[in-house]
Amino acid sequence: MGQATIIPFGPQHPVLPEPLHLDLVVEDETVIEAIPQIGFIHRGLEKLVETRDYNQFVYVAERICGICAFGHSMGYAETVEQLMGVEIPPRAEYLRVIWHELSRIHSHILWMGLAADAFGFESLFMHCWRLRERVLDIFEKTTGGRVIFSVVKVGGVVRDISATQFEEIKRVLEGIKDDYRQLCNAFLKDSSVKNRTVGIGYISHDDALANSMVGPFVRASNVATDTRLLGGGGYRYLHDFEPVVDSQGDCYARVKVRALEVLQSICIIEEMIAKIPAGDIAVEVKGAPADGAEAASVMEQPRGECYYYARGNGTKNLERMRMRTPTSQNLAGMTAALAGCDLADVNMIVLTIDPCISCTER
Protein backbone atom coordinates (compact mmCIF):
# COMPACT_ATOMS: atom_id res chain seq x y z
CA MET A 1 0.00 0.00 0.00
CA GLY A 2 1.47 3.36 -1.00
CA GLN A 3 1.42 6.64 0.84
CA ALA A 4 -1.88 8.54 0.92
CA THR A 5 -1.92 11.52 -1.43
CA ILE A 6 -4.58 14.19 -1.86
CA ILE A 7 -5.46 14.97 -5.46
CA PRO A 8 -7.63 18.05 -6.08
CA PHE A 9 -10.42 17.41 -8.62
CA GLY A 10 -12.36 20.42 -9.96
CA PRO A 11 -13.92 22.95 -9.79
CA GLN A 12 -12.50 23.40 -13.30
CA HIS A 13 -12.32 19.98 -14.91
CA PRO A 14 -13.14 18.85 -18.46
CA VAL A 15 -15.70 16.34 -17.24
CA LEU A 16 -17.50 18.68 -14.86
CA PRO A 17 -20.22 20.87 -16.32
CA GLU A 18 -20.54 22.59 -12.93
CA PRO A 19 -18.02 23.75 -10.34
CA LEU A 20 -17.66 21.01 -7.76
CA HIS A 21 -14.39 20.55 -5.93
CA LEU A 22 -13.32 17.17 -4.56
CA ASP A 23 -10.26 16.40 -2.48
CA LEU A 24 -9.52 12.82 -3.43
CA VAL A 25 -7.47 10.95 -0.85
CA VAL A 26 -5.67 8.39 -2.98
CA GLU A 27 -3.50 5.42 -2.15
CA ASP A 28 -1.84 3.98 -5.23
CA GLU A 29 -4.66 4.27 -7.77
CA THR A 30 -7.51 3.75 -5.31
CA VAL A 31 -9.62 6.54 -3.87
CA ILE A 32 -9.86 6.08 -0.09
CA GLU A 33 -12.02 9.10 0.60
CA ALA A 34 -13.57 11.96 -1.33
CA ILE A 35 -14.15 15.26 0.46
CA PRO A 36 -16.52 17.53 -1.49
CA GLN A 37 -16.46 21.29 -1.36
CA ILE A 38 -18.97 23.67 -2.90
CA GLY A 39 -19.51 27.42 -2.65
CA PHE A 40 -18.09 28.73 -5.91
CA ILE A 41 -21.33 30.00 -7.42
CA HIS A 42 -23.56 31.07 -4.53
CA ARG A 43 -25.75 33.91 -5.82
CA GLY A 44 -28.06 34.59 -2.89
CA LEU A 45 -31.22 34.01 -4.91
CA GLU A 46 -33.38 33.05 -1.90
CA LYS A 47 -32.57 36.42 -0.32
CA LEU A 48 -34.12 38.18 -3.32
CA VAL A 49 -37.66 37.41 -2.04
CA GLU A 50 -37.14 40.45 0.16
CA THR A 51 -36.82 42.77 -2.82
CA ARG A 52 -39.02 41.08 -5.46
CA ASP A 53 -42.74 40.52 -5.01
CA TYR A 54 -44.19 37.04 -5.27
CA ASN A 55 -45.07 37.50 -8.94
CA GLN A 56 -41.63 38.76 -9.92
CA PHE A 57 -39.84 36.01 -7.99
CA VAL A 58 -41.03 33.42 -10.55
CA TYR A 59 -38.37 34.78 -12.90
CA VAL A 60 -35.72 34.52 -10.18
CA ALA A 61 -36.79 30.96 -9.35
CA GLU A 62 -36.41 29.80 -12.93
CA ARG A 63 -32.87 31.19 -13.01
CA ILE A 64 -31.77 28.92 -10.17
CA CYS A 65 -30.75 26.35 -12.76
CA GLY A 66 -30.53 26.39 -16.52
CA ILE A 67 -31.59 22.79 -17.06
CA CYS A 68 -34.52 22.52 -14.65
CA ALA A 69 -35.54 26.16 -15.09
CA PHE A 70 -39.15 25.30 -15.83
CA GLY A 71 -39.37 22.90 -12.89
CA HIS A 72 -38.20 25.52 -10.41
CA SER A 73 -40.67 28.14 -11.64
CA MET A 74 -43.44 25.52 -11.51
CA GLY A 75 -42.44 24.35 -8.02
CA TYR A 76 -42.27 27.90 -6.74
CA ALA A 77 -45.62 28.87 -8.30
CA GLU A 78 -47.34 25.77 -6.86
CA THR A 79 -46.01 26.61 -3.40
CA VAL A 80 -47.20 30.22 -3.54
CA GLU A 81 -50.58 29.11 -4.91
CA GLN A 82 -50.87 26.75 -1.95
CA LEU A 83 -49.82 29.59 0.37
CA MET A 84 -52.55 31.87 -0.97
CA GLY A 85 -55.22 29.20 -1.44
CA VAL A 86 -55.35 29.66 -5.22
CA GLU A 87 -56.75 26.90 -7.41
CA ILE A 88 -55.53 27.07 -10.97
CA PRO A 89 -57.50 25.86 -14.02
CA PRO A 90 -56.96 22.18 -15.01
CA ARG A 91 -55.67 23.16 -18.47
CA ALA A 92 -52.87 25.16 -16.86
CA GLU A 93 -51.93 22.13 -14.75
CA TYR A 94 -51.83 19.91 -17.84
CA LEU A 95 -49.69 22.44 -19.72
CA ARG A 96 -47.27 22.67 -16.80
CA VAL A 97 -46.87 18.89 -16.71
CA ILE A 98 -46.28 18.73 -20.48
CA TRP A 99 -43.56 21.40 -20.35
CA HIS A 100 -42.04 19.87 -17.24
CA GLU A 101 -41.80 16.41 -18.82
CA LEU A 102 -40.29 17.93 -21.96
CA SER A 103 -37.72 19.54 -19.63
CA ARG A 104 -36.99 16.13 -18.14
CA ILE A 105 -36.41 14.69 -21.62
CA HIS A 106 -34.10 17.56 -22.55
CA SER A 107 -32.23 17.28 -19.23
CA HIS A 108 -31.73 13.52 -19.45
CA ILE A 109 -30.64 13.56 -23.11
CA LEU A 110 -28.23 16.41 -22.35
CA TRP A 111 -26.83 14.38 -19.46
CA MET A 112 -26.49 11.26 -21.63
CA GLY A 113 -24.52 13.33 -24.13
CA LEU A 114 -22.21 14.58 -21.40
CA ALA A 115 -21.74 11.04 -20.10
CA ALA A 116 -20.86 9.82 -23.61
CA ASP A 117 -18.38 12.68 -23.91
CA ALA A 118 -16.88 11.74 -20.53
CA PHE A 119 -16.12 8.20 -21.59
CA GLY A 120 -14.82 9.37 -24.93
CA PHE A 121 -17.68 8.38 -27.25
CA GLU A 122 -17.83 11.61 -29.26
CA SER A 123 -20.29 10.52 -31.94
CA LEU A 124 -22.76 9.28 -29.32
CA PHE A 125 -22.48 12.66 -27.59
CA MET A 126 -23.32 14.46 -30.85
CA HIS A 127 -26.29 12.20 -31.60
CA CYS A 128 -27.67 12.85 -28.09
CA TRP A 129 -27.46 16.60 -28.48
CA ARG A 130 -28.92 16.40 -31.96
CA LEU A 131 -32.05 14.82 -30.50
CA ARG A 132 -32.13 17.30 -27.63
CA GLU A 133 -32.19 20.10 -30.19
CA ARG A 134 -35.60 18.85 -31.41
CA VAL A 135 -36.98 19.25 -27.89
CA LEU A 136 -35.50 22.75 -27.66
CA ASP A 137 -37.24 23.59 -30.94
CA ILE A 138 -40.56 22.55 -29.35
CA PHE A 139 -39.83 24.89 -26.45
CA GLU A 140 -38.95 27.71 -28.80
CA LYS A 141 -42.23 27.35 -30.68
CA THR A 142 -44.51 26.88 -27.67
CA THR A 143 -42.94 29.16 -25.07
CA GLY A 144 -40.85 31.60 -27.07
CA GLY A 145 -37.61 30.60 -25.30
CA ARG A 146 -35.14 27.74 -25.56
CA VAL A 147 -33.92 27.41 -21.99
CA ILE A 148 -35.61 30.12 -19.92
CA PHE A 149 -39.30 30.11 -20.78
CA SER A 150 -41.05 32.57 -18.41
CA VAL A 151 -44.39 30.90 -19.10
CA VAL A 152 -45.35 30.14 -15.51
CA LYS A 153 -47.03 32.71 -13.34
CA VAL A 154 -48.71 32.52 -9.96
CA GLY A 155 -52.24 31.50 -10.92
CA GLY A 156 -51.50 29.48 -14.06
CA VAL A 157 -49.47 29.90 -17.22
CA VAL A 158 -49.15 32.81 -19.64
CA ARG A 159 -49.24 30.90 -22.92
CA ASP A 160 -51.47 28.21 -24.32
CA ILE A 161 -50.49 25.47 -26.75
CA SER A 162 -52.71 25.21 -29.81
CA ALA A 163 -54.11 21.96 -31.23
CA THR A 164 -51.77 22.31 -34.22
CA GLN A 165 -48.79 22.65 -31.93
CA PHE A 166 -49.89 19.59 -29.94
CA GLU A 167 -49.98 17.61 -33.19
CA GLU A 168 -46.50 18.81 -34.01
CA ILE A 169 -45.23 17.89 -30.53
CA LYS A 170 -46.64 14.37 -30.94
CA ARG A 171 -45.07 14.07 -34.39
CA VAL A 172 -41.65 15.27 -33.17
CA LEU A 173 -41.70 12.95 -30.15
CA GLU A 174 -42.69 10.03 -32.38
CA GLY A 175 -39.77 10.91 -34.66
CA ILE A 176 -37.39 11.08 -31.71
CA LYS A 177 -38.41 7.64 -30.43
CA ASP A 178 -36.75 5.64 -33.23
CA ASP A 179 -33.45 7.48 -33.04
CA TYR A 180 -33.61 7.44 -29.26
CA ARG A 181 -34.02 3.65 -29.12
CA GLN A 182 -30.84 3.33 -31.18
CA LEU A 183 -29.06 5.62 -28.73
CA CYS A 184 -30.31 3.45 -25.85
CA ASN A 185 -28.91 0.40 -27.62
CA ALA A 186 -25.52 2.09 -27.75
CA PHE A 187 -25.67 3.10 -24.08
CA LEU A 188 -26.96 -0.20 -22.77
CA LYS A 189 -25.44 -2.82 -25.11
CA ASP A 190 -22.20 -1.40 -26.46
CA SER A 191 -19.21 -3.11 -24.85
CA SER A 192 -17.10 0.06 -24.75
CA VAL A 193 -19.82 1.77 -22.69
CA LYS A 194 -20.31 -1.24 -20.45
CA ASN A 195 -16.56 -1.40 -19.73
CA ARG A 196 -16.76 2.06 -18.20
CA THR A 197 -20.04 1.66 -16.31
CA VAL A 198 -20.79 -1.91 -15.19
CA GLY A 199 -19.86 -2.55 -11.55
CA ILE A 200 -18.49 0.99 -11.07
CA GLY A 201 -19.59 3.20 -8.16
CA TYR A 202 -21.86 0.65 -6.50
CA ILE A 203 -24.40 1.91 -3.96
CA SER A 204 -26.51 -0.69 -2.18
CA HIS A 205 -30.22 -0.31 -1.45
CA ASP A 206 -29.52 0.21 2.26
CA ASP A 207 -26.76 2.75 1.66
CA ALA A 208 -29.05 4.65 -0.71
CA LEU A 209 -31.69 4.92 2.00
CA ALA A 210 -29.13 5.72 4.73
CA ASN A 211 -27.70 8.58 2.64
CA SER A 212 -31.21 9.95 1.84
CA MET A 213 -30.47 9.92 -1.85
CA VAL A 214 -33.15 10.99 -4.35
CA GLY A 215 -34.04 10.80 -8.02
CA PRO A 216 -32.61 8.47 -10.66
CA PHE A 217 -29.55 7.98 -8.43
CA VAL A 218 -31.62 6.24 -5.75
CA ARG A 219 -33.94 4.49 -8.21
CA ALA A 220 -30.87 2.80 -9.69
CA SER A 221 -30.33 1.24 -6.25
CA ASN A 222 -33.76 -0.35 -6.32
CA VAL A 223 -35.61 2.23 -4.23
CA ALA A 224 -38.95 2.85 -5.93
CA THR A 225 -39.48 6.49 -5.03
CA ASP A 226 -40.82 9.19 -7.31
CA THR A 227 -42.63 12.28 -6.02
CA ARG A 228 -44.70 12.43 -9.20
CA LEU A 229 -46.60 9.48 -7.73
CA LEU A 230 -47.80 11.71 -4.89
CA GLY A 231 -50.05 13.32 -7.49
CA GLY A 232 -49.16 16.95 -6.88
CA GLY A 233 -50.37 19.51 -9.44
CA GLY A 234 -51.31 18.06 -12.83
CA TYR A 235 -49.80 14.67 -12.03
CA ARG A 236 -53.02 13.65 -10.28
CA TYR A 237 -54.68 13.36 -13.69
CA LEU A 238 -52.23 10.68 -14.80
CA HIS A 239 -52.88 6.97 -14.81
CA ASP A 240 -50.81 5.08 -12.28
CA PHE A 241 -47.31 4.51 -13.49
CA GLU A 242 -44.41 2.62 -12.04
CA PRO A 243 -41.14 4.46 -11.39
CA VAL A 244 -38.23 3.17 -13.45
CA VAL A 245 -35.97 1.25 -11.06
CA ASP A 246 -32.94 -0.99 -11.35
CA SER A 247 -31.31 -3.21 -8.76
CA GLN A 248 -27.67 -3.08 -9.85
CA GLY A 249 -26.78 0.21 -8.08
CA ASP A 250 -23.79 0.93 -10.35
CA CYS A 251 -23.07 3.53 -13.02
CA TYR A 252 -24.66 1.30 -15.67
CA ALA A 253 -27.91 1.13 -13.69
CA ARG A 254 -27.98 4.91 -13.38
CA VAL A 255 -27.50 5.31 -17.13
CA LYS A 256 -30.26 2.74 -17.71
CA VAL A 257 -32.74 4.42 -15.36
CA ARG A 258 -32.28 7.81 -17.02
CA ALA A 259 -32.43 6.28 -20.50
CA LEU A 260 -35.76 4.58 -19.75
CA GLU A 261 -37.19 7.62 -17.99
CA VAL A 262 -37.06 9.54 -21.26
CA LEU A 263 -39.41 6.98 -22.85
CA GLN A 264 -41.63 7.17 -19.77
CA SER A 265 -41.79 10.97 -20.07
CA ILE A 266 -42.78 10.68 -23.73
CA CYS A 267 -45.67 8.37 -22.67
CA ILE A 268 -46.74 10.88 -19.99
CA ILE A 269 -46.74 13.73 -22.50
CA GLU A 270 -48.78 11.70 -24.99
CA GLU A 271 -51.30 10.85 -22.28
CA MET A 272 -51.58 14.46 -21.14
CA ILE A 273 -52.03 15.72 -24.71
CA ALA A 274 -54.79 13.15 -25.27
CA LYS A 275 -56.60 14.17 -22.08
CA ILE A 276 -56.04 17.93 -21.89
CA PRO A 277 -59.33 19.79 -21.28
CA ALA A 278 -60.33 23.08 -22.90
CA GLY A 279 -60.67 26.18 -20.77
CA ASP A 280 -58.80 29.03 -19.15
CA ILE A 281 -55.07 28.89 -18.58
CA ALA A 282 -54.86 31.22 -15.59
CA VAL A 283 -56.83 32.81 -12.80
CA GLU A 284 -56.29 36.30 -11.48
CA VAL A 285 -54.41 36.37 -8.19
CA LYS A 286 -54.82 39.43 -6.02
CA GLY A 287 -53.73 40.36 -2.55
CA ALA A 288 -50.78 39.05 -0.58
CA PRO A 289 -50.02 35.92 1.44
CA ALA A 290 -51.24 36.20 5.04
CA ASP A 291 -48.80 37.02 7.79
CA GLY A 292 -47.33 33.79 9.15
CA ALA A 293 -48.92 31.58 6.47
CA GLU A 294 -46.69 28.67 5.47
CA ALA A 295 -46.72 26.27 2.55
CA ALA A 296 -44.47 23.48 1.34
CA SER A 297 -44.47 21.29 -1.74
CA VAL A 298 -42.29 18.70 -3.42
CA MET A 299 -41.59 18.16 -7.09
CA GLU A 300 -39.77 15.51 -9.06
CA GLN A 301 -37.12 17.46 -10.92
CA PRO A 302 -35.02 15.63 -13.53
CA ARG A 303 -32.40 15.00 -10.82
CA GLY A 304 -34.87 14.00 -8.12
CA GLU A 305 -37.06 15.32 -5.35
CA CYS A 306 -36.96 19.06 -4.81
CA TYR A 307 -38.60 20.60 -1.75
CA TYR A 308 -40.02 24.13 -1.66
CA TYR A 309 -41.04 26.12 1.40
CA ALA A 310 -42.57 29.59 1.55
CA ARG A 311 -43.74 31.79 4.39
CA GLY A 312 -45.75 34.99 4.00
CA ASN A 313 -45.65 38.18 6.07
CA GLY A 314 -48.77 39.99 4.94
CA THR A 315 -46.99 41.93 2.18
CA LYS A 316 -46.38 41.13 -1.46
CA ASN A 317 -42.83 40.10 -0.58
CA LEU A 318 -42.48 36.69 0.99
CA GLU A 319 -40.87 36.40 4.41
CA ARG A 320 -38.89 33.32 3.41
CA MET A 321 -38.41 31.13 0.37
CA ARG A 322 -36.42 27.96 0.76
CA MET A 323 -35.56 25.15 -1.62
CA ARG A 324 -33.83 21.87 -0.97
CA THR A 325 -32.46 20.65 -4.24
CA PRO A 326 -31.78 17.04 -5.32
CA THR A 327 -28.01 17.43 -5.68
CA SER A 328 -27.60 18.56 -2.06
CA GLN A 329 -29.25 15.26 -1.09
CA ASN A 330 -27.09 13.25 -3.45
CA LEU A 331 -23.64 14.59 -2.50
CA ALA A 332 -23.42 12.26 0.51
CA GLY A 333 -24.25 9.26 -1.70
CA MET A 334 -21.69 10.41 -4.24
CA THR A 335 -18.87 10.46 -1.66
CA ALA A 336 -19.96 6.98 -0.50
CA ALA A 337 -19.84 5.74 -4.11
CA LEU A 338 -16.39 7.26 -4.62
CA ALA A 339 -14.83 5.57 -1.59
CA GLY A 340 -12.84 2.59 -2.80
CA CYS A 341 -13.16 3.30 -6.53
CA ASP A 342 -10.36 3.49 -9.06
CA LEU A 343 -9.02 6.99 -9.73
CA ALA A 344 -9.85 6.66 -13.44
CA ASP A 345 -13.53 5.98 -12.58
CA VAL A 346 -14.04 9.16 -10.53
CA ASN A 347 -15.30 11.15 -13.50
CA MET A 348 -17.93 8.52 -14.41
CA ILE A 349 -19.21 8.25 -10.84
CA VAL A 350 -19.41 12.03 -10.38
CA LEU A 351 -21.19 12.37 -13.69
CA THR A 352 -23.73 9.62 -13.06
CA ILE A 353 -25.22 11.50 -10.11
CA ASP A 354 -25.72 14.39 -12.56
CA PRO A 355 -24.65 17.06 -10.07
CA CYS A 356 -26.25 20.47 -10.42
CA ILE A 357 -24.20 22.78 -8.26
CA SER A 358 -25.94 25.97 -9.36
CA CYS A 359 -29.23 24.51 -7.98
CA THR A 360 -27.51 23.44 -4.79
CA GLU A 361 -25.88 26.78 -4.05
CA ARG A 362 -28.53 29.07 -5.50
Add this chain to the structure above:
Amino acid sequence: MGVMTLKGLFKEAETIQYPLQSKPTPAGLKGHILNNTSQCILCGVCQKRCPTGAISVSKADHTWRIDRFHCIQCGSCSRECPKGCLSMEPGYASPSTKKFDELFEVAVVLTENKKTPLASKASPLDSLPPHGNVV
Protein backbone atom coordinates in the same frame (compact mmCIF):
# COMPACT_ATOMS: atom_id res chain seq x y z
CA MET B 1 -25.91 3.53 -33.61
CA GLY B 2 -23.86 2.55 -36.66
CA VAL B 3 -27.02 2.58 -38.80
CA MET B 4 -27.88 6.04 -37.53
CA THR B 5 -24.38 7.32 -38.28
CA LEU B 6 -24.43 5.82 -41.78
CA LYS B 7 -27.83 7.34 -42.49
CA GLY B 8 -26.37 10.67 -41.42
CA LEU B 9 -24.05 10.54 -44.43
CA PHE B 10 -26.97 10.84 -46.81
CA LYS B 11 -29.16 13.25 -44.85
CA GLU B 12 -29.21 17.00 -44.89
CA ALA B 13 -26.85 18.54 -42.34
CA GLU B 14 -28.37 19.24 -38.93
CA THR B 15 -26.31 22.40 -38.49
CA ILE B 16 -26.45 25.64 -40.46
CA GLN B 17 -23.73 27.95 -41.71
CA TYR B 18 -24.31 30.78 -39.24
CA PRO B 19 -24.04 33.76 -39.80
CA LEU B 20 -24.44 33.18 -43.55
CA GLN B 21 -27.64 31.27 -42.80
CA SER B 22 -30.04 31.69 -39.92
CA LYS B 23 -32.90 29.62 -38.57
CA PRO B 24 -36.44 30.75 -39.34
CA THR B 25 -37.90 32.68 -36.43
CA PRO B 26 -40.94 31.00 -34.81
CA ALA B 27 -43.98 33.24 -34.58
CA GLY B 28 -44.18 33.08 -30.80
CA LEU B 29 -40.52 33.82 -30.12
CA LYS B 30 -40.14 36.27 -27.24
CA GLY B 31 -37.48 38.29 -29.02
CA HIS B 32 -37.40 41.83 -27.64
CA ILE B 33 -39.81 44.48 -26.38
CA LEU B 34 -41.02 47.26 -28.67
CA ASN B 35 -43.06 50.30 -27.67
CA ASN B 36 -45.69 51.67 -30.00
CA THR B 37 -45.18 55.24 -28.86
CA SER B 38 -48.36 56.57 -30.45
CA GLN B 39 -50.38 54.62 -27.86
CA CYS B 40 -48.14 55.06 -24.81
CA ILE B 41 -49.46 57.28 -22.01
CA LEU B 42 -46.33 57.01 -19.84
CA CYS B 43 -48.37 55.54 -16.98
CA GLY B 44 -45.32 53.69 -15.59
CA VAL B 45 -47.05 50.34 -14.94
CA CYS B 46 -44.38 48.59 -17.01
CA GLN B 47 -41.65 50.17 -14.88
CA LYS B 48 -43.34 48.93 -11.69
CA ARG B 49 -43.85 45.40 -12.98
CA CYS B 50 -40.39 44.92 -14.48
CA PRO B 51 -38.55 42.46 -12.20
CA THR B 52 -35.10 43.70 -13.25
CA GLY B 53 -35.69 47.46 -13.35
CA ALA B 54 -34.82 47.57 -17.04
CA ILE B 55 -37.55 50.09 -17.91
CA SER B 56 -37.53 53.72 -16.85
CA VAL B 57 -40.37 56.08 -17.68
CA SER B 58 -40.02 59.83 -17.41
CA LYS B 59 -43.18 61.89 -17.68
CA ALA B 60 -41.19 65.12 -17.43
CA ASP B 61 -38.99 64.30 -20.41
CA HIS B 62 -41.70 62.33 -22.27
CA THR B 63 -39.34 59.40 -22.65
CA TRP B 64 -39.58 55.66 -22.26
CA ARG B 65 -36.26 53.87 -21.93
CA ILE B 66 -35.31 50.23 -21.84
CA ASP B 67 -31.95 48.75 -20.95
CA ARG B 68 -31.72 45.79 -23.31
CA PHE B 69 -28.94 44.26 -21.26
CA HIS B 70 -31.12 44.10 -18.14
CA CYS B 71 -34.31 43.00 -19.89
CA ILE B 72 -34.96 39.27 -19.43
CA GLN B 73 -37.82 39.05 -21.96
CA CYS B 74 -40.26 37.85 -19.29
CA GLY B 75 -43.13 39.74 -20.91
CA SER B 76 -44.52 41.17 -17.65
CA CYS B 77 -44.60 44.70 -19.08
CA SER B 78 -46.39 43.76 -22.30
CA ARG B 79 -48.99 41.70 -20.39
CA GLU B 80 -49.70 44.46 -17.87
CA CYS B 81 -49.65 47.45 -20.26
CA PRO B 82 -53.12 49.06 -19.98
CA LYS B 83 -52.93 50.48 -23.53
CA GLY B 84 -51.42 47.41 -25.15
CA CYS B 85 -48.65 49.48 -26.67
CA LEU B 86 -45.85 47.14 -25.62
CA SER B 87 -45.25 44.05 -27.70
CA MET B 88 -42.67 41.32 -27.96
CA GLU B 89 -41.14 41.41 -31.40
CA PRO B 90 -39.92 37.98 -32.57
CA GLY B 91 -36.28 37.77 -33.58
CA TYR B 92 -32.97 37.71 -31.79
CA ALA B 93 -31.06 40.97 -31.42
CA SER B 94 -27.73 41.26 -33.15
CA PRO B 95 -24.61 41.25 -30.98
CA SER B 96 -23.36 44.57 -29.67
CA THR B 97 -20.07 45.87 -28.34
CA LYS B 98 -21.49 48.58 -26.05
CA LYS B 99 -24.05 48.78 -23.30
CA PHE B 100 -26.74 51.40 -23.74
CA ASP B 101 -30.36 52.26 -23.07
CA GLU B 102 -32.78 52.36 -25.95
CA LEU B 103 -34.79 55.57 -25.91
CA PHE B 104 -38.35 56.07 -27.14
CA GLU B 105 -39.76 59.60 -27.18
CA VAL B 106 -43.47 59.88 -26.43
CA ALA B 107 -45.54 63.00 -27.00
CA VAL B 108 -48.39 63.31 -24.48
CA VAL B 109 -50.64 66.08 -23.23
CA LEU B 110 -51.31 65.93 -19.52
CA THR B 111 -54.70 67.31 -18.57
CA GLU B 112 -56.61 67.00 -15.32
CA ASN B 113 -56.45 63.32 -14.42
CA LYS B 114 -56.39 62.43 -18.08
CA LYS B 115 -53.61 61.80 -20.50
CA THR B 116 -54.27 62.00 -24.17
CA PRO B 117 -51.60 60.95 -26.59
CA LEU B 118 -50.88 63.27 -29.47
CA ALA B 119 -49.22 62.30 -32.68
CA SER B 120 -45.93 61.01 -31.41
CA LYS B 121 -42.55 61.89 -32.71
CA ALA B 122 -40.97 59.22 -34.77
CA SER B 123 -39.16 56.67 -32.69
CA PRO B 124 -35.41 57.14 -32.80
CA LEU B 125 -35.32 53.47 -33.76
CA ASP B 126 -36.50 54.42 -37.24
CA SER B 127 -33.33 56.27 -38.06
CA LEU B 128 -30.83 54.36 -35.98
CA PRO B 129 -29.08 51.02 -36.13
CA PRO B 130 -30.95 48.09 -34.50
CA HIS B 131 -29.87 48.98 -30.97
CA GLY B 132 -30.95 52.64 -30.98
CA ASN B 133 -29.34 55.50 -29.07
CA VAL B 134 -26.09 55.09 -27.30
CA VAL B 135 -26.46 56.82 -23.93
